[in-house]
Amino acid sequence: MKKSRKLRDYIIRSNILAVLLPILMVGLLVVSIIIYYNEKEMQQKNHIITSTIAQRISQMLDKPIADLKEIADIMDRQILSTDKTMEYLETVVTHADYLEGLEIIDENGRVRYMAPFDQHLLGISRVNQAYYQIANRQEKAYFSTSFISQQTGSPALTVAMKHESKVLVAYLNLEQISLLSSQLSESYGNNMLVAITDRRGVYISYKELEKVYQREMDPNIQMIREGIQEKDFYTGKHRDHWITAYPVENANWYTIVYQSVDTLYGTVKRIVFVGFLVMLIFFVLSASITRRNLRKITHSFQELLAQTKEIARGNYERRVQTDSFEEFHQLAESFNIMVDKIESRNRRLRDLAYFDPVTKLPNASYVHDFLGKMLLKHQEANKKLAVIYFDLDHFKRINDTYGHTFGDEVLTQVGERLLAEENQSGTVARMSGDDFVCVLPEIKDLETVLEKINSLRKKFALPISSRDTEVYLNISFGIALYPEHGDTVGILLQHADTATSASKKEGRNKYTFFHESMKLDLRRKMDLEKGMRRALENQEMSLCYQPQVFAKTLEDRGVEALLRWHHPVFGSVSPYEFIQVAEESGQILAIGEWVLSKACEKLASFNGRLSHKLTMSVNVSTLQLRSRGFVDMVKKYVNKYKINPSLLELEMTESVFIHSFDEAVTILNELRGIGVKISLDDFGTGFSSLSYLRHLPINTLKIDKAFVQGMETDKDTEVMIDSVITMAHNMNLDVIAEGVENEGQLQAMEHFDCDMVQGYYISRPLTEEMLGKYFEKKNDENS
Known part of the structure; x- marks a missing residue:
């Protein structure tokens, strides 16, 4: 870059009168244009804020x-x-x-x-x-x-x-909505105030809530109302504030932004101050000037003026270039920096409004705008469109297990894979949490939708790695078609989301097209989840107990505690239904602790009354086992009710080993250290091979009832049960066969040398009162 000359040395040889007048004139013009542009830029920004808030309130x-x-x-x-x-x-x-x-x-x-x-x-x-x-x-x-x-x-x-x-x-x-103003004030600071009024001007939302509850009216509502009648929005200066207002059309409300004038003119004052210093230097140091030097001086100002006009037109590409004087060069650099900052701020505002910061994908606001435009286009052309809603199966479990920071890292990599998919076909966006949507325009047939779903699945065929940990992701899809399943943005998104929930209910990692019957199923699930939050408090849940006996003598070994829920509206709800809802909503932790506490309390009560000691079996979910403090919680209730820990048996399925085999084994060893027994429930229905058993710190193996009931028609099942019992005994494990429902099955288990049995042939699940009568009857038979 050519070295700039000192203005002081140059102005001494120049004519001050020939320079000063054009400098003043051009300087005033530049300041006027800068003020005009800053006002326009502020109006555009406030218009975006008011229209965005109005749109969200309208939604x-x-x-x-x-x-x-x-x-x-x-x-x-x-x-x-x-x-x-x-x-x-x-x-x-x-x-x-x-x-x-x-x-x-x-x-x-x-x-x-x-x-x-x-x-x-x-x-x-x-x-x-x-x-x-x-x-x-x-x-x-x-x-x-x-x-x-x-x-x-x-x-x-x-x-x-x-x-x-x-x-x-x-x-x-x-x-x-009334709290919206105070929440936005925390984001925008004291120089900007957002208010919402109804059509009379009465505050619905204001930073000071007293004005809302005292039904105060905005003092400028008449001026705002008249301005909006002339065009779609109102903007104007009033005293020491700029006012921007936008209507909420469906309710005839107004969103209003008051911005302090000081925030607008702060930048202008700094530029004027710098310009004043430059002109003062010219005035003090100027001695004479020539036409040639005058052209050199005015050329720099012409460049600055031209750039200012380009900015006023919205063009940020051009930059001021000058090599005449060092002062001009510094002013040009400062002006260019200001332009870069304005352009960067506008870009950040757009990214904030329409893009998700974690995944870099378009966000929900973008989807609503984009899908709305697509619906108008497809309606005019009489074409079909698909909305594919999908989310990551068991993503909450990833957050609960590895933490939310790890979860965000996973979402970032998900975004990278989906960005590549967006470049191929369709628009992919993140709605919220682990929910995503793909808008597939101009589809010819359903095969196009299925091809897109298969393409999305392939993106997650390989695991996602972060912090030396690999996780595999499955995806559940829900599809809503335009115009068959809806003709508005809200209805299409809602129906696609409903179909996604149906896919999860069917076993996850599936796709489902929307159907009207899904609304009732989803509402029932939501009602169950909501009712579950107060079920324990309202004493709607209770425990039943199913006896377990020794196969050869039919003497009582203990009981298994089974949870029951009597809903005030739906009546008795199947455990297969509400346990799934509890696990998905995370309420299984509170419910599981209540079950463990009650079971320990009843174990102490039963063994205090009976002549022989019973074992109490309690089911534990994967989320419970992996939650913090589970081992300490078991210790707490063992000590609280002063029970022999060897009479408490915790049952869990093979799913506890899916995420981290070593971590699960460590927790089980800690539980064994307390003295409680560990039982592997539903053996044969999970993923574990028989060779895994030797590495598990368990005491008991429970053969799933499907095998017990299937052996009467399948000889291979008999051979398998016999082999499993023999293998378990070789590893010093006790074996319980569940689902024994007739005498033939009991005799078969006795023949296979099975230790204990459980099922309706022995007894159905009993209430506490019925269990007492059961023990009394057994005592009478034995005496």
């Missing part, structure tokens, strides 16, 4: 409309009785935390159905209510003005929608 307000449409659809199909309709509305309100209540108003204006149920309000007339009158006059849904709910004390809103001769009403709780 939130679409949810109750979708609920009302789903209720209307069910009413049209007439598939529910009056009681079932009430129960269904209760289920919807319970499931949706944004709903305070639902009402169905008949053609006479009276409440026919409602949730939560209130005998005093059932049949009450709503004819004089404004929302009923307005909803009856218009086709689209009506949003009332906000109010403070008498039930919750929080801001609330009424949504009413006409359906044939009826009016469907939803009462919304706006508490989450």
Whole structure:
């Protein structure tokens, strides 16, 4: 780079009057253009913020409309009785935390159905209510003005929608939206304030919540409302703030951003200060000037002016180049740095709005925008589109086992593999957590969708490695097709997600196309998960006990504790159903501790009353065994109830060894160190080979009931059971055969020298009271 000359030496030989005037004029012009650009850039940024918030609020307000449409659809199909309709509305309100209540108003204006149920309000007339009158006059849904709910004390809103001769009403709780301003203030700082008002200007969300609950109005609402009537949004300066507002169209609300003027003019002041210093240097050091030198000086300013105009047009490619004076060179470098920072900030804003920082994939906001555009395009061209929703099977287990930092590293590598897939066909994005979506446009047939699914599966055929640990990932897919399964962004994504849940229910690592029947299955699972959170507190869960006896003498060896759940709505729920829900939701840890505590308590009680000592078998899940403090928890309850640890037997399946064989063996050895027994349950249905048994610190082997029941029709099964029992005895293991249901099976187990048996032929699972009678009867028979 050519060495710049000192301006001081040059200006001494120049004419100060010929230089100073154009410098002042150009300097004022440059400052004016910079101020104009900064104002425009601020307006664009605030417009993005207000429109994004308005869009997200609009999506939130679409949810109750979708609920009302789903209720209307069910009413049209007439598939529910009056009681079932009430129960269904209760289920919807319970499931949706944004709903305070639902009402169905008949053609006479009276409440026919409602949730939560209130005998005093059932049949009450709503004819004089404004929302009923307005909803009856218009086709689209009506949003009332906000109010403070008498039930919750929080801001609330009424949504009413006409359906044939009826009016469907939803009462919304706006508490989450009311907290939005204070949450955003933590992100944007004190120089920016975000507010949300209803159509009257009453605050729904404000940094100071007192203004929300006191129903204060925004002082500038009239000016904002008039400005938005002229164009889609409003922006303007008022006193010491810039105001930007954008409407929430479906509810006629406004999102408003107040930004302090100081944040806007801070950069301008610094540039003006630098410019003033430069001009002062020119003034003090200038002596004379010539036309030739004047052209050299003004050329640098012309470059700076041209660049400023290009920035005002949104072009950041051009940079200021000058080699005349060192001061000009420094000013150009500073100006170029400012342009780089503005361009980088705009890029970061776009990445923050539309891309996930962990996987580098597009995020949910991008998917909503992109899918919306694709639906319009496909609707006009009458073409089909597929939404493939997929997530990583058992990813929560990876987080629980190796930590969330490891989980994020896995997601980063998942993103790298999916980015390569996105370059081939379709748009792949991360929705949240381990949920991903692929939008496949212009599909010709279902074969195209299946080819895409196979392509995604191949991406994860090899394990993901991080920190010397390898994990294999399986993927469950759910597919929703446009227009067969929905014609809006929200419905297609929801139905594809529902289909993914169905794939998991079928055994994971599968794909499933959406079907209407899936909605009821998913709602039941969600209701079970929600009810499970209070099942222990409400004493809905209990233990039953199935006796285990010695095969040769039929003397009691002990009992196995079995968990039962009587749901207040669904009645008795199968353990095969609710145990899976408990494991997927993580509630198995709390439930498992309760089972262990109760079993130890009852073991101490039984052995305190009986003449012989019983063994209590308790089932332990993989998540329990791998959770922190499990060994200490077992010690706690053994000591608390003062039981002999050798009479407590923990049963676990072969799945505990899937993730880390060595880690599982270490934990089992610690449990053996306490003195408790370890039993390998359902042997023969898992992955372990017989050679693995010699390395396992176990006491007992339980043969799965499928083999016991299958030996009557399959001689090979008899040979296998005989071999397993012989091998187990050679390794000093006791053997229990479960599922013994007739005398022939009992005799066969005795013939094979099986140690103990368990099954309905001996006794079905018994309550604590029934178990006491069982022992009394056995004592009477033996005496």
